[in-house]
């Protein structure tokens with residue numbers, strides 16, 4: 001997808017002009033490349049709390065160059081990431097530690113640098129001062145995310161009591177190029193992790209992943225990304241998209257299932273296909289989605305019903321079908337659903353769509369416990385402005401605006417959404433359940 | 448000799464069929480066949496797999512397409528070391544290809560293979576006419592300038608008239624429709640019966656599409672996701688207004704409505720041993736248990752061009768110890784509505800069965816409710832070489848869908864072909 005503005009301003013003269021006009025210069029984001037190291041330089045771990053020691057050990061085990069004291073700038077000009085343990089901050093005065101650390105260290109963060117702040121889930125803290133201090137962290141991360149340049153991101157991981165060893169997977173994701181377009185977000189870790197992954201380059205090895213709407217766009221990228229990460233793919237799309245679906249499936253290896261997910265027997269047919277062809281199902285990605293935009297006054301009932309039917313009702317019944325067919329779910333089942341930024345912020349002409357996509361957020365929150373009972377998780381991803389055929393077709397002005405209204409000054413790529421989905425589906429991401437993660441470059445809308 | 452193995456029909460796929468000159472006007476046989484193979488591969492999860500054999504073909508071929516099927520395999524998602532060969536037997540092409548693969552499986556030469564076929568009348572080859580071709584061949588032999596001058600002197604405007612493939616029998620010069628018109632008249636097949644059959648074909652095919660029957664039998668191609676010859680809202684009244692196009696233009700009964708149109712399309716069937724299917728988590732939809740071919744002498748007027756299956760079936764029944772009524776499903780290719788009707792009339796006719804088929808008693812009638820239950824060529828259209836694979840895949844899926852068949856699930860497939868050929872086969876659950 002061509003982002004003309006990015007190409008122009010990244011050209012020498014274009015950049016001068018953009019600087020003169022005070023326009024943002026979108027950086028080329030560091031994205032995951034299999035085989036390359038997760039970080040391009042050392043990590044500095046700061047702060048003081050329960051997590052500093054385990055985090056340092058975790059990162060060292062992962063083969064990273066971990067510093068606990070700022071190195072002489074002569075030796076380490078740039079850090080690839082700053083990890084700050086704020087779990088020890090119990091009142092507002094202790095928050096000064098954030099200033100102390102980041103005031104100097106932010107200058108030493110390299111391109112596409114990562115800031116991860118570790119905190120406690122405020123909801124679980126009774127002491128008002130400690131609750132407020134931990135809640136403060138969210139504001140801090142959101143603000144510093146907007147100050148980062150050159151593709152940097154800042155995110156907060158909040159850890160529930162007893163969930164400390166659930167942070168490995170979220171940390172690995174947030175520090176890597178896989179989280180290129182995730183910034184300004186809070187990612188809650190709600191339980192400890194009981195699973196490990198043998199080959200971090202192929203976290204889905206031996207697993208079977210169903211992706212609905214896999215024929216094109218974000219779904220295609222999800223299928224390709226999960227396959228790259230080791231999964232066998234069951235690609236699902238409408239019979240009328242069967243040719244594109246066949247192309248994707250033949251490329252990544254797996255089977256194609258031409259199925260309208262709104263059909264009465266869709267769940268049954270999906271389960272039957274998975275059972276007979278693959279024996280089991282580990283990951284279900286509910287990606288198929290549609291828009292039928294009209295203001296509520298001009299929208300007919302069919303347009304409402306179609307959007308709700310595909311985006312929410314069909315997804316709910318597929319989830320129920322795989323949960324009810326108890327002989328198909330694997331040991332660490334993962335469901336990931338596509339919500340949308342517009343389901344959080346709302347958008348004119350999208351009452352149907354926003355309703356459905358907000359419903360998705362509620363669905364994953366409500367289904368978290370039933371999934372946990374099966375050693376599984378269910379989460380959602382809410383993409384912001386993603387460069388797809390859909391956004392390519394938008395009017396030029398709103399498209400340009402959509403692209404720039406975020407801290408990274410650019411649209412995300414389908415692979416950015418796919419990477420977040422792959423992460424939420426990792427076997428060792430079992431600490432994250434019931435949440436909705438925005439993949440929006442810290443878009444201003446609904447934030 | 449070792450025990451024969453079962454040849455299981457595991458999956459089928461085709462692209463939607465398109466009337467000539469419409470959706471696939473610019474597509475080649477190679478494109479269409481590759482698309483049909485790729486859809487089959489995606490559905491069965493066989494990307495990158497090496498199969499034992501792919502057999503298939505086309506009736507209308509460009510000279511460059513002498514290795515059409517192998518070229519399509521190379522362009523497909525199958526492994527490049529999958530062998531393939533071309534067959535050509537008019538409208539029986541892909542049934543013959545399916546049979547070839549089935550037989551290789553049965554005798555133990557391969558474990559898995561594909562039978563397929565494709566045809567386009569939109570992108571049909573056009574030849575130089577014989578006079579110009581001879582002239583050009585002579586020019587290749589010429590060495591002296593003076594030879595060229597002599598040859599150039601033979602150039603005439605008439606030489607530019609291309610040689611277009613015609614739907615005509617070489618031996619008689621009559622088109623298939625004209626031949627069938629003779630048979631239709633001989634058997635006194637009424638206009639109304641033909642129109643009824645055509646209407647039912649459209650209605651049944653439309654219902655099958657609406658039921659999602661083709662969700663796992665068809666992969667869209669070039670923006671088409673249903674057979675575009677299908678007329679779900681056709682009526683007997685509409686059909687009855689059409690003018691005869693074959694036989695007597697006044698009193699004839701064969702119209703564009705009860706004859707198959709020229710069609711583009713491709714179809715493929717995956718066959719394997721039941722063990723191979725189980726190892727690959729694939730189902731056994733049905734087994735191809737036997738087949739019989741026959742031919743008739745239509746040249747001297749002894750028999751109708753498309754009547755060969757009428758002769759093949761009793762021989763096959765005798766070999767299997769079956770009667771014509773021992774089937775749960777009948778798939779009789781609708782080249783023309785009257786072909787199906789004349790075929791059935793012949794089997795019911797005591798004199799014909801005695802004199803021509805050498806039988807003591809007529810084969811009898813078949814239950815119409817078991818005939819072409821999801822429609823056939825009148826509705827889908829008939830891309831010559833693709834029809835056999837379409838029919839086999841449909842019949843196999845129909846057998847797999849139900850467990851309550853009177854005869855345990857047995858289907859008779861019958862396909863007539865140009866040249867007075869015919870091929871019939873039996874599928875069993």
Ligand SMILES: NC(=O)c1ccc[n+]([C@@H]2O[C@H](COP(=O)([O-])OP(=O)(O)OC[C@H]3O[C@@H](n4cnc5c(N)ncnc54)[C@H](O)[C@@H]3O)[C@@H](O)[C@H]2O)c1
Nearest residue numbers: 213215216217218237238260261287288289338340383386
């Ligand atoms: N593109 C964006 O910027 C963006 C932003 C936020 C959320 N999303 C969400 O991401 C998901 C994918 O979006 P996209 O941009 O790739 O869309 P897309 O239209 O390119 O692809 C959606 C796919 O889903 C399939 N599909 C639609 N209805 C179906 C049904 N009933 N059964 C089976 N398959 C069906 C379509 O055939 C298509 O292949 C959607 O849920 C969308 O709401 C997209």
